[in-house]
Amino acid sequence: MSFGIDHPLLAVSNLDHAAQSARDLGFTVNSRHQHPWGTDNHLLFFSNNFIELIGIGRPECLDYQDANGFQFGRLVEARLITVGDGIAMVALDSDSIQRDHALVAARGFNDACPIIFRRMAHLPGGRDEEVSVALDILHDPERPFLTQFLCQQLRPELFRVDPTQEAHANTATSIADVWYVSDEPDYDIEHFRRIHGAGSVRGSDAAWTIHTHKGDCHLLDARTLAATFPTLGEVEAEPPRAVALTLTCRSLAAAIACWEEHGVDYHRHSETQADIAPGVMGTLLRFEQR
Numbered sequence: 001m002s003f004g005i006d007h008p009l010l011a012v013s014n015l016d017h018a019a020q021s022a023r024d025l026g027f028t029v030n031s032r033h034q035h036p037w038g039t040d041n042h043l044l045f046f047s048n049n050f051i052e053l054i055g056i057g058r059p060e061c062l063d064y065q066d067a068n069g070f071q072f073g074r075l076v077e078a079r080l081i082t083v084g085d086g087i088a089m090v091a092l093d094s095d096s097i098q099r100d101h102a103l104v105a106a107r108g109f110n111d112a113c114p115i116i117f118r119r120m121a122h123l124p125g126g127r128d129e130e131v132s133v134a135l136d137i138l139h140d141p142e143r144p145f146l147t148q149f150l151c152q153q154l155r156p157e158l159f160r161v162d163p164t165q166e167a168h169a170n171t172a173t174s175i176a177d178v179w180y181v182s183d184e185p186d187y188d189i190e191h192f193r194r195i196h197g198a199g200s201v202r203g204s205d206a207a208w209t210i211h212t213h214k215g216d217c218h219l220l221d222a223r224t225l226a227a228t229f230p231t232l233g234e235v236e237a238e239p240p241r242a243v244a245l246t247l248t249c250r251s252l253a254a255a256i257a258c259w260e261e262h263g264v265d266y267h268r269h270s271e272t273q274a275d276i277a278p279g280v281m282g283t284l285l286r287f288e289q290r
Contacts (some may be wrong), residue, residue, distance in 0.1 A: 002084065002092045002178070002196040002197060002199075002200035002210070002212045002213060003079075003092035003094065003196065003212060003213075004048075004092065004180060004210060004212045004213045004214025005049055005090065005092065005093075005150050005175050005212055005215040005217070005236070006049055006050075006091040006092055006093040006205055006214075006215050006216065007049055007050045007051060007052045007089045007090075007091045007151075007175075008051060008052070008089075008090045008091070008116075008126075008245060008283075009045075009052045009054050009076070009088050009089045009090070009091065010051060010052065010053050010054065010085070010086065010087055010088075010229060010281055010282060011054055011055070011079040011080050011083075011085060011087070011088040012053055012054070012055045012281065012282060012284055013055065013075045013080050013083050013085055013088060014055065014168055015032070015040055015041075015042065015053060015054075015055030015057070016063070017120060018042075018053045018055070018281055018282075019032075019042045019053060020185055020280065021280050022042070022053065024045060024259075024262035024263075024264055025037065025168075025170060025258070025259065025262075025264060025276065025280065025281075025285070026168055026169035026170030026171075026255060026258035026259070027044045027051075027168050027172065028044070028045070028164070028165050028167060028168050028169075029042050029043075029044060029053075029186065030042055030044075030045065030162075030165055031122045032068050033074075033119060033120070033121065033122065034057060034058070034119060035072070035073070035117070035119055036061065036063060036064055036099050036117060036118075036119065036169070037061055037062065037064035037071065037072045037073035037115070037288055038056060038057065038058045038059060038060070038061030038062040038073040038181065039054050039055065039057060039072070039073050039076055039097070040054070040055055040056075040057030040058075041053060041054045041055075041228060042270075043066070043165075044168075044172075045160065045165045045166045045173060045256060046166060046169070046173055046174045046175065047166055047173060047174060047241035048174055049093075049174060049175045049214055049215070050071075050175075050243075051175065051265040052091075052161075053173060053281070054076055054088070055168075056073065056076065056077060056080070059066065062074055062155045063076055065177075066115040066117070066135075067088075067113065067139075068113060068115065068137065069267055070112065070137050070139060070260055072137075074089050074146065075088055075089065075139075076143055078144060079144075079228065079241075080223035082145075082239065083145070083239065083241060084282060085091070085278075085283075086241065086243065086278065086280065086281025086282035086283050087110070087145070087178070087241065087242035087243070087282075088147075088177055088222070088243070089145070089147045089148065089149060089281055090147075090148045090149075090151075090217070090242060091148070091149055091151040091254045092149065092150050092151065092195075092212070093145060093147055093150075093151065093214065094136070094150040094151060094152040095148060095152060095153075097114045097134040097135075097136055097151040097152040098114065100148065100150050100152075101113070101136045104136065104138060104150070104194070104195055104234070104256065107164065107193070107194045107195065107197060109138050109189075109194055109195065112136070112137060112139075112235060113136075114134050114135065114136040114150070115134070115135055115136075115137075116134050117132070117133055117135065118130050118131065118132045118133075119131060119133075119193070120176065121158055122159075123158065123161055124145075124161060124162050125184065127159055129155075130167050130280070131153070131154075131155045131156060131158045131159060132154040132155055133151060133153055133174075134151070134152040134154055135149050135150065135151055136150035136233070137149045138150070138229070138248070140191055140193050143188060143191060143239065143240055144239070145157065145239055145240065146180065146188060146192075146240055146241070147241070148192075148195055148242055149250075152266050158221075160279060161178035169254070169256050169258045170252045170254065170255035170259075170287070171249045171250040171251045171255060172247045172248070172249045172255070172287065173247075173248045173249060173250060173290075174214075174215070174247070175215055175245055175246070175247060175286055176215045176216070176246040176248050176288065176290075177215055177216050177217070177218060177244060177245065177286075178215070178216075178217045178218070178242050178244075179217075179218045179229070179242065179244035179245070179284075180218065180219045180223045180240060180241065180242045180243070181220055181221070181222055181235055181237045181243050182219055182220070182221065182237055182240035183220050183221070183222070183237040183238040183240060185206060185207070185208055185219050185220065186205065188219060188240050189201060189203075189219055191206075192210045192219065196210050196211075196212065200212065203219075204232075205221075206220060206221040206223065206224045207219075207221075207224050208220075209289065215246075217254070219240075220233070220236055220261055221237060222236070222237040224236075225243070229244055229275065229284055229286070231267050231275040231277055232244070232278065232284055238272065242283070243283065243284060244277070244283060244284035244285070244286060245250045245283060245284070245285055246286045246288055247285055247286065247288070248288055248289075248290045249288065249289055249290075250272070250286050250289070251289060252287060252288075252289040254270075255287050256268070256274065264276065264280065265277065271289075272288060272290075273286065273288050273289070274286075274288070275285050285290050
């Protein structure tokens with residue numbers, strides 16, 4: 001079993017600016033929420049996963065530690081300080097955190113236990129309710145930006161309460177791929193094997209793919225990444241981290257019309273594929289009509 005891509009966390013230095021940039025790109029952006037560890041977020045919902053824009057809202061809370069001593073807010077801060085805006089972590093879906101924790105523990109991640117955090121959700125009609133989420137952080141402190149974590153919504157009926165938020169002017173429908181760069185792919189692939197299982201991993205040397213039931217993760221060296229995403233140019237492969245997302249869309253023409261209306265630069269590769277450079281939200285976004 002390999003867990004699906006639930007949501008990448010795009011760390012941004014200016015959350016308000018990033019939210020407006022997302023709107024200019026044609027995304028529907030939900031309201032701003034807070035975490036107990038000092039970060040705030042906006043979500044961009046798709047039918048089966050989503051993007052989280054996350055920024056530091058209350059620096060005085062960043063030292064918050066969970067029961068395992070993990071400092072969620074500090075990892076977001078480290079991403080911003082070390083590399084700048086971009087993907088800090090990737091959440092994987094879980095519908096049973098205890099069952100899935102036992103699975104990853106058997107694969108080698110047995111140092112920490114799942115934790116539960118709570119936050120207030122702003123719901124339609126102006127009411128607020130507390131939601132709770134179970135997390136299992138799969139973290140290597142030596143390669144912090146390869147962190148993935150299991151995520152189970154414990155009150156799912158309060159999470160996706162407005163289906164109109166899944167409709168975007170750019171017609172985006174899902175996250176299909178998360179793309180990582182590494183200075184040592186053969187070494188770092190072991191991290192993902194421990195999470196997803198050896199049967200989910202294929203490839204060799206400079207290019208690996210981790211198949212999940214909701215999209216794929218790819219681990220590339222810098223040369224292979226540059227060939228895959230010419231728009232990125234030369235990218236430093238250290239620290240290893242996620243640098244790009246593939247988003248499926250129903251109509252690339254509709255997405256381009258939206259970008260042109262808002263003056264957003266893009267590079268079109270073909271009739272079905274176009275890239276938004278990482279300057280917009282710190283991460284290259286490849287739109288692919290499927």
